[in-house]
Amino acid sequence: MTPKSAPNATQRPIALVTGASAGIGREFSLFLAEKGYDLVVVARREDRLVEIKKLVAERYGVRAMVIAEDLSHAAAPRRIADIVRASNLDIEVLINNAGYAVKGTFLENDWATHADFLQVMVGSWVHLTHLFVPSMMRKGRGRILNVSSLASLAPEPGGSLYAPVKSLMTSASRAMRLELLGTGVHCTALCPGFTYTEFHDVLGVRDDMKKLPKYMWQEARPVVEAGWRGVERNTPVVVPGAFNRTAAFFCKFLPYAATLRMMPKAIAERATGVAR
Numbered sequence: 001m002t003p004k005s006a007p008n009a010t011q012r013p014i015a016l017v018t019g020a021s022a023g024i025g026r027e028f029s030l031f032l033a034e035k036g037y038d039l040v041v042v043a044r045r046e047d048r049l050v051e052i053k054k055l056v057a058e059r060y061g062v063r064a065m066v067i068a069e070d071l072s073h074a075a076a077p078r079r080i081a082d083i084v085r086a087s088n089l090d091i092e093v094l095i096n097n098a099g100y101a102v103k104g105t106f107l108e109n110d111w112a113t114h115a116d117f118l119q120v121m122v123g124s125w126v127h128l129t130h131l132f133v134p135s136m137m138r139k140g141r142g143r144i145l146n147v148s149s150l151a152s153l154a155p156e157p158g159g160s161l162y163a164p165v166k167s168l169m170t171s172a173s174r175a176m177r178l179e180l181l182g183t184g185v186h187c188t189a190l191c192p193g194f195t196y197t198e199f200h201d202v203l204g205v206r207d208d209m210k211k212l213p214k215y216m217w218q219e220a221r222p223v224v225e226a227g228w229r230g231v232e233r234n235t236p237v238v239v240p241g242a243f244n245r246t247a248a249f250f251c252k253f254l255p256y257a258a259t260l261r262m263m264p265k266a267i268a269e270r271a272t273g274v275a276r
Helices: 023-034 046-060 076-086 111-139 162-180 199-203 220-232 242-253 256-261 265-272
Strands: 014-018 038-043 064-068 091-096 142-147 185-190
Touching (some): 014 023, 014 111, 023 038, 023 046, 023 091, 023 142, 023 220, 038 046, 038 076, 046 064, 064 076, 076 111, 091 111, 111 142, 111 185, 142 162, 142 220, 162 185
Parallel strands (some): 038 064, 142 185
């Protein structure tokens, strides 16, 4: 894909954000622009990325490169890296945020659906990290923030691959952080719970989610701020919000069978299609 308006030579640090067109990714883009970062914003919806580019230029005076790319394609991370390097940009911050959930259960969907999902949720972010971390290490500074989920620390709803792939992200982030200790490059897994974004609208389960109490929900901005504080401190895993931290604590120390019974009814029924 052809990039739109690369930052070019600049003294400002540069952050690359995937899944930047909406939700937590969009909020990260605005947050980093406010902090003085130029941006490389990546998502499928180019029109939304162009809107972000205009917004950060007008509001914060920073520049952005727009890369409209589908991360379900195995070659997408390499194409992104090639565009960035051809523009002589050094990425200092990598926000691996792109992701989604598949509606229906494992056996209800065909393999092509799962293959695309696994490429986005596993292959793309691991590949991007592998491509950009070496230059961060050479400079002695970098930040990698992987937007995982509270689901990675909780029981798996029946028939869903979402919690398993997020568990991999959280675990891999811990392992990467250990490998990078002493290099100046930090790596953190951000594990938000229910967050007000388009995520559940795209999945078509907004009505189900409305059944959950409001104390279980957070706005995107506090989630982003908590994640940034965590990666600056090189915290392995960040769980934002008092309710989410309490849930993570119980999931860690209570037996699996007990935490499985604590799963919200709306989540269990959506995943299995069986009322309880």
